[in-house]
Amino acid sequence: MTKATYREAVRAGLREALLGDPRVFLMGEDVGRYGGAYACSRGLLEEFGPERIRDTPLSESAFVGAGIGAALGGMRPIVEVMTVNFSLLALDQIVNNAATIRHMSGGQFSVPLVVRMATGGGRQVAAQHSHSLEGWYAHIPGIKVVTPATVTDAKGMLLAALKEPDPVFIFEHAYLYPTEGELDESAMVDLTRAAVRRSGRDVSIVTFGGSLWKALEAADRLAGQNIDAEVLDLRSLRPLDTSTILASVAKTHRAVVVDEGWRTGSFAAEVSAQIMEGGFYDLDGPVARVCSAEVPIPYPKHLEDAALPNVAAIVQAVRQLVKSRG
Amino acid sequence: MSLEIDRTKALDLLRQMLRIRRFEEKAAELYSLGKIRGFLHLYIGEEAVAVGAMQAFTQEDALVATYREHGQALLRGTPAGTLMAELYGKANGCARGRGGSMHFFDASRRFYGGMAIVGGGLPVAVGLALADKLQGKTRLTACFFGDGAVAEGEFHESLNLAALWKLPVLFLCENNRYAMGTALARHQAQPDVTLKAQAEGVAAEAVDGMDVLAVEKATKRAAESVRGGNGPYLLEYRTYRFRAHSMYDAELYRTKEEVEQWKQRDPIVIFEGQLREWKCLTSEDLAAMEAAIAAEIAAAVAEAEAGPWEPVEDLTKDVYTSEQF
Numbered sequence: 001m002t003k004a005t006y007r008e009a010v011r012a013g014l015r016e017a018l019l020g021d022p023r024v025f026l027m028g029e030d031v032g033r034y035g036g037a038y039a040c041s042r043g044l045l046e047e048f049g050p051e052r053i054r055d056t057p058l059s060e061s062a063f064v065g066a067g068i069g070a071a072l073g074g075m076r077p078i079v080e081v082m083t084v085n086f087s088l089l090a091l092d093q094i095v096n097n098a099a100t101i102r103h104m105s106g107g108q109f110s111v112p113l114v115v116r117m118a119t120g121g122g123r124q125v126a127a128q129h130s131h132s133l134e135g136w137y138a139h140i141p142g143i144k145v146v147t148p149a150t151v152t153d154a155k156g157m158l159l160a161a162l163k164e165p166d167p168v169f170i171f172e173h174a175y176l177y178p179t180e181g182e183l184d185e186s187a188m189v190d191l192t193r194a195a196v197r198r199s200g201r202d203v204s205i206v207t208f209g210g211s212l213w214k215a216l217e218a219a220d221r222l223a224g225q226n227i228d229a230e231v232l233d234l235r236s237l238r239p240l241d242t243s244t245i246l247a248s249v250a251k252t253h254r255a256v257v258v259d260e261g262w263r264t265g266s267f268a269a270e271v272s273a274q275i276m277e278g279g280f281y282d283l284d285g286p287v288a289r290v291c292s293a294e295v296p297i298p299y300p301k302h303l304e305d306a307a308l309p310n311v312a313a314i315v316q317a318v319r320q321l322v323k324s325r326g
Numbered sequence: 327m328s329l330e331i332d333r334t335k336a337l338d339l340l341r342q343m344l345r346i347r348r349f350e351e352k353a354a355e356l357y358s359l360g361k362i363r364g365f366l367h368l369y370i371g372e373e374a375v376a377v378g379a380m381q382a383f384t385q386e387d388a389l390v391a392t393y394r395e396h397g398q399a400l401l402r403g404t405p406a407g408t409l410m411a412e413l414y415g416k417a418n419g420c421a422r423g424r425g426g427s428m429h430f431f432d433a434s435r436r437f438y439g440g441m442a443i444v445g446g447g448l449p450v451a452v453g454l455a456l457a458d459k460l461q462g463k464t465r466l467t468a469c470f471f472g473d474g475a476v477a478e479g480e481f482h483e484s485l486n487l488a489a490l491w492k493l494p495v496l497f498l499c500e501n502n503r504y505a506m507g508t509a510l511a512r513h514q515a516q517p518d519v520t521l522k523a524q525a526e527g528v529a530a531e532a533v534d535g536m537d538v539l540a541v542e543k544a545t546k547r548a549a550e551s552v553r554g555g556n557g558p559y560l561l562e563y564r565t566y567r568f569r570a571h572s573m574y575d576a577e578l579y580r581t582k583e584e585v586e587q588w589k590q591r592d593p594i595v596i597f598e599g600q601l602r603e604w605k606c607l608t609s610e611d612l613a614a615m616e617a618a619i620a621a622e623i624a625a626a627v628a629e630a631e632a633g634p635w636e637p638v639e640d641l642t643k644d645v646y647t648s649e650q651f
């Protein structure tokens with residue numbers, strides 16, 4: 001185990017991938033000279049050269065589409081879209097090409113593409129730079145959607161994604177880049193299983209990505225109030241590890257789902273429905289959700305804090321649910 | 327060289343450039359103090375572009391700008407205090423504090439933002455011009471964007487649409503040579519923006535964006551053509567950003583020498599020199615100008631400081647309206 005920041009872990013993953021496979025290359029806006037908008041690729045241009053660390057124009061549709069083409073053509077591209085906000089300009093390529101080509105071609109073609117992007121709010125960058133759309137992407141069959149929350153996953157899921165024959169979208173919460181954690185180099189990192197980050201008896205807090213840390217903090221506070229919360233990190237939204245969720249709920253009988261997406265049509269709604277379908281008779285009360293308020297994310301801190309899921313709201317949702325216990 | 331414009335007008339151009347510069351220097355200082363947060367993209371070095379260009383518009387014309395829009399908004403007449411309050415995120419800001427630095431709006435001055443997705447303003451500008459054309463109005467829509475935006479499909483699609491439908495749009499490309507850390511020549515096989523415009527059927531020319539008089543002249547000419555019903559026009563202002571892309575970046579992508587060389591062409595210093603040469607400007611004039619600007623900015627900061635925060639209960643206000651339209 002070594003200490004590393006999330007961004008160092010991503011960089012370590014990129015380096016290992018580039019060193020290990022000559023087919024791997026990285027492309028995206030400002031990944032080279034600038035060193036990456038979040039400094040994840042700092043130093044890689046110098047080490048690997050401009051053929052493999054490719055700065056692109058501001059042409060999201062073209063370079064994501066080119067990633068699809070390069071993957072079809074035998075390479076293992078890693079495409080960095082600076083943030084999920086800008087991935088909207090590449091939606092056509094993602095939804096109509098990346099996600100469909102295998103099935104639509106009768107299984108003839110593989111698109112082994114990895115797309116990384118920053119996601120999430122909490123940095124006071126207002127309505128056009130604070131989207132959390134990973135749940136939205138998880139709606140689409142044909143792509144895989146993962147949300148590494150720990151430094152070990154930040155590195156490990158990238159490497160695991162490169163072994164996949166199908167397109168994998170990695171959502172890195174922008175808030176996490178400077179945070180530090182234990183990087184476990186020997187961990188066997190998979191792309192499919194949810195992880196119990198804290199075990200507990202009274203309630204399951206189900207979450208992913210940047211919200212994991214809020215959920216863990218809420219669980220700490222709840223412990224002081226005699227409520228023993230289990231915290232589940234989904235890690236992958238598609239495919240979704242429903243059995244781990246249901247096993248947790250079977251134990252705790254209560255679930256609160258925390259998701260930075262907007263509440264209506266959120267990924268939390270999907271998790272809730274899965275619990276309803278597969279764990280209804282285990283429940284002692286309705287599934288609760290803590291999501292973002294239904295508003296474009298505002299700039300001032302007090303409003304942004306109120307718009308996004310926060311520790312106090314998670315604690316309150318759990319207390320509300322547990323209040324009824326006999 | 328002799329005086330090309332009258333003294334009052336000349337001093338006003340200088341004053342406007344200085345006003346933007348000092349406003350932003352203060353904003354940068356307030357950012358370090360934590361009063362302003364999020365992204366803050368400074369226009370420092372590029373002031374001649376907005377100041378020169380805005381001389382060509384009337385209050386009837388519409389403006390669409392980017393996240394680097396403090397200068398345009400100040401010139402448009404939105405009070406400095408209202409803009410400073412927006413930077414603070416206060417409810418007395420020009421967008422009730424909800425937008426911050428990247429999202430200035432002012433309906434009363436037909437200032438349509440403050441758009442922070444690169445290229446995202448161009449189609450909207452086309453639509454504003456379409457609305458004018460359909461309503462038989464002769465005003466124009468001016469749309470500012472950076473050199474980075476020319477790489478987006480929306481740039482090409484918008485120019486074509488505007489040319490095809492002969493819409494009264496002025497496309498104003500602020501070519502400061504970099505899109506964040508990527509130099510124009512490193513992201514465009516054809517780095518001449520005017521040739522791209524011409525290929526879309528849009529009349530275009532490039533101007534020295536460090537020369538406020540040249541910018542004014544070219545923009546007035548282009549605006550006249552657009553007002554004359556000849557369809558859209560593109561101007562490429564060749565300029566330079568003296569500061570980081572946003573408040574901080576490591577500036578790995580350019581040398582200190584390059585920045586220093588461009589600073590030799592500081593549009594304010596150059597114009598000041600010209601005015602002195604033409605005997606239009608004395609040290610007393612300049613001192614008086616600086617003092618008035620300093621007072622205005624101090625008052626703007628006070629207004630921002632004193633402004634109220636929007637109540638949390640109003641968080642979801644204005645997502646929709648229930649008012650009849």
Ligand SMILES: Cc1ncc(C[n+]2csc(CCOP(=O)(O)OP(=O)(O)O)c2C)c(N)n1
Pocket residue numbers: 029058060082086089394442443444445471472473474475476500502504505506571
């Ligand atoms: C579609 C999109 N992609 C990426 C970004 C991130 N980004 C913000 S500004 C910028 C550079 C834009 O450069 P340019 O258009 O030249 O404007 P400048 O900042 O130089 O004024 C980038 C890449 C964005 N805001 N929108």
Ligand SMILES: [Mg+2]
Pocket residue numbers: 472473474500501502503504505506
């Ligand atoms: Mg630029």
